[in-house]
Amino acid sequence: MSTNDHLLEYSIPQLLRWRVNSTPKRPALREKDFGIWNTYTWEDYYDYVRKTALGLRAIGLGKDDTIAIISDNIPELLFVAIGGHCLGAISAGIYQTSMPDEIAQIIQYLKVSAVFCDNQEQVDKVLEVRDQIPNVKKVIFEDPRGMREYMSDDWFIDIKDLYELGEKKHEGSPDLFETLVDLGKPDDVCHLCLTSGTTGLPKGTMMTHRNYINMGVRITEVDPLEPTDEYVSFLPFAWIGEQMNSFGVAMATGITINFPESVETAMSDLKEIGPHFMFGAPRIYETIRSEIWLKIDQSYWLNKLFYNYFIKVGLEAAEYKMTGKPMPSGLKFKSWLGTQLIIRPLINQIGLMRLRRAYTGGAALGPELFTFYQAIGVNLKQIYGQTEITGIAYMHRDGDVRPETVGKPLPGTECKIAEDGEILSKSASVSPGYYDLPEKTAEALEGGWLHSGDAGFIDEHGHLVVIDRLSDVMHSKKGEMFSPQFLENSLKFSPYIKEAIIFGNEEDFVACLINIDPIVVGKWAEDRGISYTTYMDLSGKPEVADLMMKQVLDVNSRAEKEHFKIKRFALLYKLLDVDDGELTKTGKIRRKFVQERYQNLYEALYDESVDKKDIEASFQYQDGQSTTVEASINFYTVMDS
Amino acid sequence: MAYLNVSDVTLSFGGLKALSHVDMKIEPGLITSIIGPNGAGKTSMLNCISGFYHPTQGDIHYKEKKLTHASPHQVSSMGIARAFQNLELFSGLSVLDNLLLARHQNLKYSFLHAVFFFGKASRVEAENRGYVESVIDFMELEPYRKSLVGNLSYGVQKKVEVARALTLAPDILLLDEPMAGMNQEEKEDIVRFVMDIQKERNITVVLVEHDLGVVMDISDQIYVLDFGEVIGSGTPEEIASNPKVIEAYIGED
Numbered sequence: 001m002s003t004n005d006h007l008l009e010y011s012i013p014q015l016l017r018w019r020v021n022s023t024p025k026r027p028a029l030r031e032k033d034f035g036i037w038n039t040y041t042w043e044d045y046y047d048y049v050r051k052t053a054l055g056l057r058a059i060g061l062g063k064d065d066t067i068a069i070i071s072d073n074i075p076e077l078l079f080v081a082i083g084g085h086c087l088g089a090i091s092a093g094i095y096q097t098s099m100p101d102e103i104a105q106i107i108q109y110l111k112v113s114a115v116f117c118d119n120q121e122q123v124d125k126v127l128e129v130r131d132q133i134p135n136v137k138k139v140i141f142e143d144p145r146g147m148r149e150y151m152s153d154d155w156f157i158d159i160k161d162l163y164e165l166g167e168k169k170h171e172g173s174p175d176l177f178e179t180l181v182d183l184g185k186p187d188d189v190c191h192l193c194l195t196s197g198t199t200g201l202p203k204g205t206m207m208t209h210r211n212y213i214n215m216g217v218r219i220t221e222v223d224p225l226e227p228t229d230e231y232v233s234f235l236p237f238a239w240i241g242e243q244m245n246s247f248g249v250a251m252a253t254g255i256t257i258n259f260p261e262s263v264e265t266a267m268s269d270l271k272e273i274g275p276h277f278m279f280g281a282p283r284i285y286e287t288i289r290s291e292i293w294l295k296i297d298q299s300y301w302l303n304k305l306f307y308n309y310f311i312k313v314g315l316e317a318a319e320y321k322m323t324g325k326p327m328p329s330g331l332k333f334k335s336w337l338g339t340q341l342i343i344r345p346l347i348n349q350i351g352l353m354r355l356r357r358a359y360t361g362g363a364a365l366g367p368e369l370f371t372f373y374q375a376i377g378v379n380l381k382q383i384y385g386q387t388e389i390t391g392i393a394y395m396h397r398d399g400d401v402r403p404e405t406v407g408k409p410l411p412g413t414e415c416k417i418a419e420d421g422e423i424l425s426k427s428a429s430v431s432p433g434y435y436d437l438p439e440k441t442a443e444a445l446e447g448g449w450l451h452s453g454d455a456g457f458i459d460e461h462g463h464l465v466v467i468d469r470l471s472d473v474m475h476s477k478k479g480e481m482f483s484p485q486f487l488e489n490s491l492k493f494s495p496y497i498k499e500a501i502i503f504g505n506e507e508d509f510v511a512c513l514i515n516i517d518p519i520v521v522g523k524w525a526e527d528r529g530i531s532y533t534t535y536m537d538l539s540g541k542p543e544v545a546d547l548m549m550k551q552v553l554d555v556n557s558r559a560e561k562e563h564f565k566i567k568r569f570a571l572l573y574k575l576l577d578v579d580d581g582e583l584t585k586t587g588k589i590r591r592k593f594v595q596e597r598y599q600n601l602y603e604a605l606y607d608e609s610v611d612k613k614d615i616e617a618s619f620q621y622q623d624g625q626s627t628t629v630e631a632s633i634n635f636y637t638v639m640d641s
Numbered sequence: 642m643a644y645l646n647v648s649d650v651t652l653s654f655g656g657l658k659a660l661s662h663v664d665m666k667i668e669p670g671l672i673t674s675i676i677g678p679n680g681a682g683k684t685s686m687l688n689c690i691s692g693f694y695h696p697t698q699g700d701i702h703y704k705e706k707k708l709t710h711a712s713p714h715q716v717s718s719m720g721i722a723r724a725f726q727n728l729e730l731f732s733g734l735s736v737l738d739n740l741l742l743a744r745h746q747n748l749k750y751s752f753l754h755a756v757f758f759f760g761k762a763s764r765v766e767a768e769n770r771g772y773v774e775s776v777i778d779f780m781e782l783e784p785y786r787k788s789l790v791g792n793l794s795y796g797v798q799k800k801v802e803v804a805r806a807l808t809l810a811p812d813i814l815l816l817d818e819p820m821a822g823m824n825q826e827e828k829e830d831i832v833r834f835v836m837d838i839q840k841e842r843n844i845t846v847v848l849v850e851h852d853l854g855v856v857m858d859i860s861d862q863i864y865v866l867d868f869g870e871v872i873g874s875g876t877p878e879e880i881a882s883n884p885k886v887i888e889a890y891i892g893e894d
Contacts, residue, residue, distance in 0.1 A: 034774035035786065145779075146833075148840055264784035625825075 004217045007252055008428070011184030011209040013049065013086045015251045020046045023254055026227060029075045032261040032269055040075060042254075048075070048163070050177050052083030055166030056114070057180075059138050059157065063088035066110050066192065070094045070103065070126070071118035073233045073259050076142045076159055078246055080116045085190045085209070086181050092192035092204065093238030095585045096122065097578055104129035107136065110192055110204050110435060114138045116159075120146035123156070130155075186210040191247070192435050193240050195387045204435035205387045207243070214428040215244055215390040216252030218410045222395060223357055227254035229276035230354075234266040239586060241279055241361065244391040271351030278355060281362040283587050285369060285380065288350060290495055290520055292376070295349065297523065303342065310338030314375030322374055324399030343376050352378055359383045361392065362586050364466070364485060366493040367403030374401065382406045384466060388450050389413075390429040394464050405463035415464060416449060422470055423456040424449035472591070474505040480563045482510070484591070487555070487564060494551040495520045499576050501594055502566075503602060509567040511605040513598065514548055515575050521547070536617070536631060539571040545636060552638050568605050570635045572598070573617055604635050611635050644669040644845065645690070645721075645813060650699035652685055652869075659685040660696070660869045667813070667862075672839050672846045674856045677866035678889060683849045684726065686866065687815050690847070691723045692716040703813075718746055722811035724802045726818040726849075732791030736782055736801050737773065739790055743808040744769040773808055779842070780804040780834060796827040803834065813845045814838060820852055828852065832859060853890075857881065865889065 007015060019028070020042045029040040040048070061067065067084045069091055071077045081091035092110050094103060103125055107115070113135055117123045123141050126133075127150075139156050141147060150156045170177060190212075192204040231250065235242040250257050255276075260269035270278075296307045317335035320327040327335070347353050358373065361383040373380035381396035384406035394415070396407035409415045413427040430450045433441030444451050455473060456466040467473065468483035475481055484502035487510065491500040499515035518535050521544060525532055532538040548571060556565045576582040582594050595602055604610040614632045645667035652660040660682045667673050675683045688694040690701060692713040700709045708716055717723075730739050747769055754762035777783060780800050785793055790801060799819060806814055816835065820828045832855055838844050850856050856863060857877045865873040865886045873883040880886055 034771065034778055035783075036774075145841070146837060261783045262781075268784075268787075 004220070004252060007213055007217055008210060009186060010213065011085065011181075011186055011188065012190060012212065012247055012251060013053075013082055013181045013184055015209075015213060016042075016046055016049065016082060017181060019251065019254055023227065026254065027256045028250075028254075029078070029257050029259065030273075031075050031259040032265075032272075035261075037258070037272075045075075045078075048079045049082045049086065050170065051163040051166035052076075052079040052159075053086035053166065053180065054169040054177060055162035055164070056080075056083055056089065057087055058165040058169050059114070059162070061087060061089055061114055061137075065089045065113040066092055068092050068094050068103075068107055068110065068112040068115045069237060070096055070098070070122040071116060071142070071237065072096060072263055073235075073237055073242070074118055074142060075259060077116065077118070077237055078257075080140065080159075081191070081247075085184065086177070088180075088183065088188065090189055090192055093194065093236075093243070095194075095236055095238045097585060098125070100125040100128040104132040105201060106194065106204075107133045109201070112136060114140065116140045117142070119143040123147065123150070184209065186213070189432065191243060193243060193387050194238055203437060203440060205240075205431045206433055206435055207390065207431055211390045211429045211431060212244065212248035213252055214248075214412070215392060216248030216250070218412055218427075218429070219249060219392060219395070220253050221411050222397060223277075225249070225253040225255055225277065229253070229255040230258060230273050231255050231277060232258045232260065232266070232270045232273050232275045234260055234263075234270070235280065236585065240387040240391040241281075245279065248390065267351075271349070274351050274354040276354055277357045277359070279359045279361070279383075281587055282360050282365040282369075285358070285360055285365065285373065286492065288352075289369065289372060290517065291350065292346065293495055294519065294523060295346070306338075306342040307346070310334075310342050311375060313338050314343065314377075315371055318371045318374035321399070322370070322401040322403075339377055347376055347378065355379070357381060357398075359392075359395070361385065363588055364489050365403075366489045368493050370401060370403040384464065385425075386450070386452055388431045388444060389425055389427060390431070393425050393427060393429070400461075402459075402461065402463055405459060405461075405465050407464065408462055409464070415458070417457055418451075420470070421455040421457065421467075423452040423454050423464065423466065425452065426450065474502075476504055476510075476563055477506055477508050478563070480561070482561075482564055487512070487566070488589075490555045490558065491551065491566075494554070496524065496547060496551060499589070501572075501576075501589055501591070503595065503605065507606055510563070510565065511568040512552075512566055513572045513594075513601060513605075514569055515572050516544060516548065518575070535575065536573040536629070539573055540631070540634070545571065545634060549636060549638065556638065566638060568608070568635060568637050570601055570605060570633055572601075573631055573633065574619065601633060604633075608637060611637075644704065645847075646702040647686075647690070648700050648702070650686075650689060650696040650701065652682075652689060652694055653697045658869050660689070660866075662699070663866070663869070663871055665864055665871070665874075667845065667847060669812075669845050670839070670843060671861035672835065672848060672859055673862040673864070674848045674850060674860040675864050675866060676850065676853065676856055680868075681866040682869040683866055684817055685869075687723065687817055687847070687849060690716070691721060691815060714746075717809060717811075720810075720812035721815065722806040722809040722813070723815040724806040724817060724819060726821060728795075728798050728802050730790045730798060730801055730805065733789060735787050735789055736785045736793075736804075737777075737787060739801060740773045740776060740805055740808045741769060743805045744773060746809075772810070776804050776807045779807070779837070796823055796830075799823065799827075799831070800834070803831075803838075807838070807842070807844075811844060813847060815847045815849075817849045818851060819848070820850060820855060828855065835859060 024043040025041050027039045028042040028045040030037050067089055069077055084091050094106055114137055115126050126139055140159055140162055142159050144158055186209045189206045190209050191207040193207055194202040195205055246257055258273045260266040313334045317331055355378055358378055358380045370380055381401055383392045383395045385391050385393040393413045394406045394409050416424045418424055426449050453470055454466050455470045456464055459465050468485050473481055474484055487502045488500045491497050496517055497514055498517040501513045504510035516539055530543055552566050552569055559565045600615055604613045612632055612634050616628050617631050618626055618628045647665035650660055650663045677683050689696050692711045695710050750761040750765050820831050836859055839846050860877055863880045864871055867889045873886045
């Protein structure tokens with residue numbers, strides 16, 4: 001088998017030590033700060049982890065204590081997490097966008113004894129609920145900005161002071177740290193990963209060292225990475241997708257993790273680094289494509305001409321590339337020419353030129369998007385998995401990218417389809433269960449198989465096809481089954497549509513609410529001299545409605561079955577937002593909540609006599625204030641020609 | 642004597658008295674606000690301090706030095722920086738270049754060094770860039786570092802304006818209506834910056850502002866001007882209960 005199998009016998013800190021011994025001077029982490037990329041070698045990385053670990057011990061943390069992390073992606077977050085692992089403590093990521101009450105609930109549930117925050121914004125949230133979390137001994141912060149008022153309170157500690165405590169401890173007993181690292185076992189739980197949960201409070205999935213390292217080793221058996229490869233860390237750390245890379249892939253392969261300067265600069269930092277592989281939710285790829293289209297649209301005529309011709313060539317060539325069939329030489333030449341003339345400069349501008357592989361996961365991506373990325377030479381592949389199986393269990397292989405599938409199981413992963421169509425998997429990366437929820441654990445791991453909750457089947461090529469959440473599949477009044485997510489994705493392939501919510505469960509027909517894409521539609525309107533003020537105003541324009549009608553008709557014309565066709569739609573006056581609870585932290589629609597919130601629109605969608613309705617729209621600002629605006633919403637019935 | 646001492650300053654344009662017999666004492670490390678209705682002479686006061694106008698009568702002293710007739714560049718090299726009400730940025734340059742340009746007075750190397758960019762020149766340039774980056778970090782302008790100022794939103798441009806004043810590493814910062822034309826969220830942002838400027842960078846702030854709520858919240862000392870005259874001064878509490886001020890703002894019954 002693979003030469004990396006011996007890595008599976010290490011805990012994460014032990015693997016880090018192994019890396020230090022083999023490549024001490026190679027860059028392990030890089031962070032942009034004050035406009036400059038600063039490098040931490042593997043040796044530096046280990047030094048910081050040691051300081052942090054012993055510092056944490058000095059403030060009273062030890063085996064099985066939980067440290068919550070609420071932070072943007074910065075190296076210190078890894079120091080704290082892995083430093084904790086050295087002591088046998090458990091790290092847990094909380095989304096930075098969480099509200100104070102939510103943070104308190106999670107801290108209570110996971111019995112957290114220390115919290116790491118990157119800045120005052122997060123510290124303030126923890127402070128707000130201080131009386132509800134008596135078990136938290138210390139709050140560690142990284143950025144002292146704005147913390148002057150808190151300095152006198154010894155509940156807070158600057159991470160620099162923590163390092164100092166650690167250094168002192170190390171001087172006092174120089175062997176202590178190595179002894180602690182030796183105590184770690186690969187099957188110890190090291191991290192609690194919150195599952196985003198479309199309903200209710202998230203569950204804390206217990207992850208072991210081996211879960212992560214196995215994932216890192218197996219994925220690189222399929223897609224090898226070089227130790228010189230670069231990765232840009234921009235996914236939220238609380239999501240399995242990021243931990244999988246920083247704990248699993250990076251440790252198993254020795255690649256460099258790059259931390260952007262801030263969340264807002266992630267895309268321009270990506271351009272500077274030029275990563276070799278990236279991983280992201282479909283939204284990121286949709287955004288990048290819109291950006292490409294916008295760039296071309298704003299470019300001068302020759303570029304447009306070249307692009308429009310060569311993208312067609314590229315799309316044609318992509319069909320061959322994805323299936324691994326040999327390409328005719330004429331097409332090969334044209335595709336090469338297009339790459340040199342327009343495609344390479346274009347993707348270089350976005351920072352994807354060095355990219356060998358891009359992965360998308362978390363939700364389904366329109367098939368057209370795969371072909372598009374393959375056409376511009378970006379090897380975009382679908383992965384599929386759950387938090388409970390360390391993120392990835394199924395993946396496309398190079399030259400075998402079938403957009404409608406999620407690929408084949410990773411080496412060492414078994415797959416089975418249950419009688420009711422549910423996808424079951426088994427591998428060394430399957431979590432031992434949920435924190436403090438034995439019933440849920442038993443349910444999810446019944447019979448030794450991980451129950452995904454997704455419906456799917458294995459096609460004739462041995463690829464897994466995921467249909468939808470078992471619980472999300474809808475039935476019309478006549479009992480015909482359809483997948484709302486599938487229809488939403490077909491709509492979202494239109495560049496003008498940002499988000500769509502399909503209804504139709506127990507109804508006569510399918511209807512939907514559409515969020516127009518403010519940037520693309522805004523540009524479209526500008527080009528046609530249509531003036532608008534706000535998103536709400538733009539959504540209400542009759543010209544925009546005509547545009548959307550065309551998009552819906554287009555989707556309908558491609559519908560496989562008659563009952564998939566969308567019959568009524570309306571344009572929503574605001575973008576669905578995480579802060580309003582309409583999307584999960586990972587950007588999935590909370591269907592039930594959205595339907596309840598827009599109940600008045602829903603009713604009008606299913607009352608064909610209504611073509612205009614006055615509503616009161618309420619908005620909540622970030623600071624908690626809310627306002628109400630009166631608006632009238634139009635409803636459109638789609639007439640198939 | 643106070644840190645910055647304005648004594649008996651009168652400024653006339655022909656027959657019009659923009660300021661008349663104004664006395665002000667700006668203490669170090671505090672936020673001092675100047676408020677008043679439109680045309681009360683607030684900006685004229687800042688112009689006098691920063692050397693754009695010279696008082697017709699009276700004197701301004703800063704750390705015992707007289708700057709009544711100093712020119713703007715002399716004032717700024719003494720450690721008094723100013724952010725303008727109407728943006729005075731180079732809209733065709735990037736944020737970074739705008740800020741680096743403000744460090745011009747710190748570029749003390751010879752022409753020869755500059756031509757070959759060695760020794761002192763490269764070291765001084767690196768130091769300046771380092772300082773500018775610390776301001777970019779402080780004002781959270783990282784996403785806009787390389788954007789042209791003219792392409793940025795008004796709120797961001799205002800932040801750049803304040804940042805540029807900060808890159809001079811001043812002892813006193815004069816802010817002329819930094820929150821004008823901003824929405825509530827942007828205002829709160831700027832308020833936080835102003836307080837951090839005072840507390841973390843230990844800079845004395847002189848603030849001209851219309852938003853009374855903001856002024857009452859963050860000022861240590863307030864001067865109220867009306868028709869060029871100081872009609873009240875003191876702590877926010879004293880100002881809030883000063884009948885003359887209430888009259889100037891709300892009008893007579």
